[in-house]
Amino acid sequence: MKDMKEKPVLLTMRNIEIEGRSDETWSPIIKGVDLTLNKGEVLGLIGESGAGKSTLGLAAMGFTRDGCRISGGTIDFDGIDLMKASEATKRGLRGKRIAYVAQSAAASFNPAHKLIDQYSEAPVQHGVMGRAEAEHDAVELYRRMQLPNPDEIGFRYPHQVSGGQLQRAMTAMAMACRPDLIIFDEPTTALDVTTQIEVLAAIRDIVAQFDTAAIYITHDLAVVAQMADKIKVLLRGDEVEEADTRTMLASPKQDYTKTLWAVRSHARATQPPVEKGTVPVVSVKAVTAGYGPIDILKNINFDIHKRRTVAVVGESGSGKSTAARVITGLLPPRQGQVLFDGKPLPPDYRSRSRDQLRQAQMIYQMADTALNPKLRLRELIGRPAQMYLGLQGKALTDRIRDLLHLIELDPDKFIDRLPSELSGGQKQRVGIARALAAEPKFIICDEVTSALDQLVAEGILKLLDRLQTEFDLAYMFITHDLATVRAIADEVVVMQNGRVVEQGPKDEMFQPPHDPYTELLLSSVPEMDPDWLTKLLKERAEKAS
Amino acid sequence: MTILIKLLWIAVAIAVALAAGWLFRTAAIAVSRGGVRKAVRTAPLTASFGMLVILLYILVAIFAPVIAPFAEREVVGGQFLPWEAPYILGTDNLGRDMFTRLVYGARNTVGIAFMTTALAFAIGSILGLLAATVGGWLDQTLSRVVDILMAIPSLIFSLLLLTIFGTSVVTLILVIATIDSTRVFRLARSVAQDIVVMDYIEAARLRGEGLWRLITREILPNAMAPLVAEFGLRFCFVFLMISALSFLGVGVQPPTADWGSMVRENAALITFGDVTPLLPAGAIALLTVAVNFVVDWMLHRASGLKE
Numbered sequence: 001m002k003d004m005k006e007k008p009v010l011l012t013m014r015n016i017e018i019e020g021r022s023d024e025t026w027s028p029i030i031k032g033v034d035l036t037l038n039k040g041e042v043l044g045l046i047g048e049s050g051a052g053k054s055t056l057g058l059a060a061m062g063f064t065r066d067g068c069r070i071s072g073g074t075i076d077f078d079g080i081d082l083m084k085a086s087e088a089t090k091r092g093l094r095g096k097r098i099a100y101v102a103q104s105a106a107a108s109f110n111p112a113h114k115l116i117d118q119y120s121e122a123p124v125q126h127g128v129m130g131r132a133e134a135e136h137d138a139v140e141l142y143r144r145m146q147l148p149n150p151d152e153i154g155f156r157y158p159h160q161v162s163g164g165q166l167q168r169a170m171t172a173m174a175m176a177c178r179p180d181l182i183i184f185d186e187p188t189t190a191l192d193v194t195t196q197i198e199v200l201a202a203i204r205d206i207v208a209q210f211d212t213a214a215i216y217i218t219h220d221l222a223v224v225a226q227m228a229d230k231i232k233v234l235l236r237g238d239e240v241e242e243a244d245t246r247t248m249l250a251s252p253k254q255d256y257t258k259t260l261w262a263v264r265s266h267a268r269a270t271q272p273p274v275e276k277g278t279v280p281v282v283s284v285k286a287v288t289a290g291y292g293p294i295d296i297l298k299n300i301n302f303d304i305h306k307r308r309t310v311a312v313v314g315e316s317g318s319g320k321s322t323a324a325r326v327i328t329g330l331l332p333p334r335q336g337q338v339l340f341d342g343k344p345l346p347p348d349y350r351s352r353s354r355d356q357l358r359q360a361q362m363i364y365q366m367a368d369t370a371l372n373p374k375l376r377l378r379e380l381i382g383r384p385a386q387m388y389l390g391l392q393g394k395a396l397t398d399r400i401r402d403l404l405h406l407i408e409l410d411p412d413k414f415i416d417r418l419p420s421e422l423s424g425g426q427k428q429r430v431g432i433a434r435a436l437a438a439e440p441k442f443i444i445c446d447e448v449t450s451a452l453d454q455l456v457a458e459g460i461l462k463l464l465d466r467l468q469t470e471f472d473l474a475y476m477f478i479t480h481d482l483a484t485v486r487a488i489a490d491e492v493v494v495m496q497n498g499r500v501v502e503q504g505p506k507d508e509m510f511q512p513p514h515d516p517y518t519e520l521l522l523s524s525v526p527e528m529d530p531d532w533l534t535k536l537l538k539e540r541a542e543k544a545s
Numbered sequence: 546m547t548i549l550i551k552l553l554w555i556a557v558a559i560a561v562a563l564a565a566g567w568l569f570r571t572a573a574i575a576v577s578r579g580g581v582r583k584a585v586r587t588a589p590l591t592a593s594f595g596m597l598v599i600l601l602y603i604l605v606a607i608f609a610p611v612i613a614p615f616a617e618r619e620v621v622g623g624q625f626l627p628w629e630a631p632y633i634l635g636t637d638n639l640g641r642d643m644f645t646r647l648v649y650g651a652r653n654t655v656g657i658a659f660m661t662t663a664l665a666f667a668i669g670s671i672l673g674l675l676a677a678t679v680g681g682w683l684d685q686t687l688s689r690v691v692d693i694l695m696a697i698p699s700l701i702f703s704l705l706l707l708t709i710f711g712t713s714v715v716t717l718i719l720v721i722a723t724i725d726s727t728r729v730f731r732l733a734r735s736v737a738q739d740i741v742v743m744d745y746i747e748a749a750r751l752r753g754e755g756l757w758r759l760i761t762r763e764i765l766p767n768a769m770a771p772l773v774a775e776f777g778l779r780f781c782f783v784f785l786m787i788s789a790l791s792f793l794g795v796g797v798q799p800p801t802a803d804w805g806s807m808v809r810e811n812a813a814l815i816t817f818g819d820v821t822p823l824l825p826a827g828a829i830a831l832l833t834v835a836v837n838f839v840v841d842w843m844l845h846r847a848s849g850l851k852e
Binding site: 328329330349352354357362364366369370371372373374375379383384387434438 | 743744745747748749750751752753754762763766767769
């Protein structure tokens with residue numbers, strides 16, 4: 001940690017108030033927050049979605065999204081009053097002295113231009129360097145960001161490099177004019193744990209090298225612990241507390257912060273081993289499957305038993321979701337078969353009976369796209385009950401109300417709402433209710449918590465846990481988050497490149513010895529210790545040499 | 546000076562239109578209740594004006610015999626009489642009352658255009674949604690047939706078909722509906738293609754939902770917004786197409802009153818600086834603008850913006 005006493009103040013925001021427009025009225029988003037940032041200092045902003053992290057971060061540039069306005073307070077950036085500054089002055093600062101790194105690099109790069117052209121744009125525009133100089137500089141920064149082939153990677157288009165590389169290229173681009181301040185808005189949220197490490201290390205190094213100040217916005221505490229000198233916690237537009245990282249981690253003062261900290265400690269009790277000879281609910285036998293000529297899954301085997309949760313882990317592209325598609329019958333396997341209660345399921349869902357369809361339900365990652373936005377909860381949840389169980393009229397309404405009770409939503413308030421009138425966590429609960437309405441034996445949960453905030457995700461996991469014991473459900477839990485695995489799984493299946501590299505009970509999985517890939521995955525999960533990243537990088541460097 | 550006066554007149558016309566819209570909205574709020582009232586309250590003045598115009602056209606079409614002072618085909622006086630009582634808007638080339646013809650024209654032209662558009666949408670959207678949902682060879686077959694039909698310029702194609710099948714109102718509706726349904730098909734198919742890849746469609750398929758339910762409950766409600774917008778546009782195009790065909794002599798046949806053919810029949814008057822032949826054209830233009838005002842508003846509401 002750097003000594004920040006002698007550093008001059010770079011950014012001061014006093015009593016900032018920001019309002020957003022909805023229903024023809026202005027409602028507050030940020031309610032009077034103060035923020036001070038010294039030169040070369042990294043401030044972590046954390047909070048749930050809707051807490052106003054991004055809005056506050058953008059306000060540090062004197063910028064608000066469409067439909068928002070800064071209604072009060074002062075912003076002073078190195079002696080310039082951003083509240084009073086003209087658009088031209090602000091434009092002169094943005095990109096040159098203040099830069100922004102967005103959450104999704106893939107969506108933020110222009111797909112029609114090469115990386116290096118996009119890199120050169122800001123420095124050339126602001127007259128900091130000439131074009132040739134900028135390109136030379138880009139290669140230098142790509143090298144420092146440890147991108148592979150720094151000399152030629154800039155000449156590729158955004159779709160030709162991986163997500164982690166793109167995120168690093170974007171950070172390099174933000175550094176192009178050597179700004180005094182960079183705002184990182186969840187730069188690693190969309191990445192796998194193994195990739196996240198590389199990006200985090202690269203960002204940390206480069207910020208330290210150029211003594212850049214940064215505001216690091218995230219909802220992941222363990223990440224912010226690695227990156228920030230001090231942490232500010234936001235809740236619904238208000239500051240909860242601020243302290244330097246170590247103090248904050250060791251002894252948070254406010255109750256809200258304590259609950260945030262506590263989330264990661266939830267773990268499921270170890271279940272007794274399954275008795276020998278029990279027929280598994282779902283059994284995947286020697287399945288090989290894929291699209292076109294390429295096999296995505298290669299000879300996969302695993303069983304899922306009643307009242308047990310099997311977590312399927314792996315990074316994106318490892319075949320986790322493809323395995324789910326084979327089980328649901330969306331992708332008939334090339335070889336092998338799926339057994340349900342010991343009997344083979346028809347490979348294509350179209351040839352499965354209604355009862356077979358009913359028994360296996362699915363909960364999706366993005367509740368936004370998994371619920372028909374034009375149907376009310378009554379129909380969304382009621383349809384499976386009506387279809388499979390033949391419920392009508394009052395019996396159906398009663399069933400819907402029971403289901404809403406089960407997912408802890410008040411039926412009187414919610415039964416006639418549309419999905420757009422729900423929060424993210426509530427939508428996911430409705431997804432769960434829809435699966436339950438069919439009274440299934442087996443539910444596939446495809447990254448159900450990865451789009452949610454930690455506290456909300458925790459609620460969903462607890463709900464799933466409770467429902468499992470209540471209804472004797474078997475879960476297949478697809479995830480890339482090992483903290484989630486620890487919280488809910490009984491057994492773990494680790495996948496890489498379409499193969500199962502390791503599988504077994506959870507406790508064994510978290511104990512060595514591991515398969516090298518499992519080891520890499522496990523060690524890449526950020527921990528709350530602020531020295532974790534430093535230690536890990538050192539260990540890996542030693543191992544490599 | 547004359548330009549200034551003209552501009553002044555235009556400003557007055559717009560002000561009157563918006564005032565009429567405001568009056569109409571106020572009246573509608575007072576009369577309606579519940580959900581309709583809530584919807585009307587949010588309507589911009591342009592949309593209220595559009596609704597007022599459409600309502601007037603509908604009333605005129607329904608009560609044509611009551612409103613019109615003469616019979617549709619009755620020769621009442623000399624040719625091209627000036628605007629004097631009892632001929633409010635003068636007479637046409639055969640000495641029929643222009644105002645009467647305009648009133649009956651609303652019934653014929655708007656009625657035919659509406660039926661044609663509705664038919665085109667029924668055919669086009671059902672087939673389009675079906676193609677996108679089922680995919681495979683059905684999609685291929687339908688899409689290629691539509692490609693072929695669309696490759697032929699529509700005006701020439703309809704002239705050809707009308708020459709082959711003869712010019713009656715029924716064939717006119719069928720021919721234009723068929724040709725226009727190809728455009729609707731393309732739109733419905735491309736909109737539905739974006740929808741069928743959503744998780745909730747996958748969930749519905751996995752639930753074992755039948756094709757009909759899949760299309761009507763899961764896909765159609767989500768495809769409604771662009772289809773409604775297209776309906777407004779298409780309605781205007783069909784309108785113009787019928788008028789164009791009538792103008793060319795293969796559309797609505799005389800002596801039936803039709804705005805398109807009325808322009809043609811009286812076109813000679815334009816040479817004398819008389820605006821009478823432009824009245825039916827103005828009636829078409831006004832309705833077109835009104836329909837689009839309303840459609841814009843509906844689209845704004847359907848695009849997910851909160852009410």
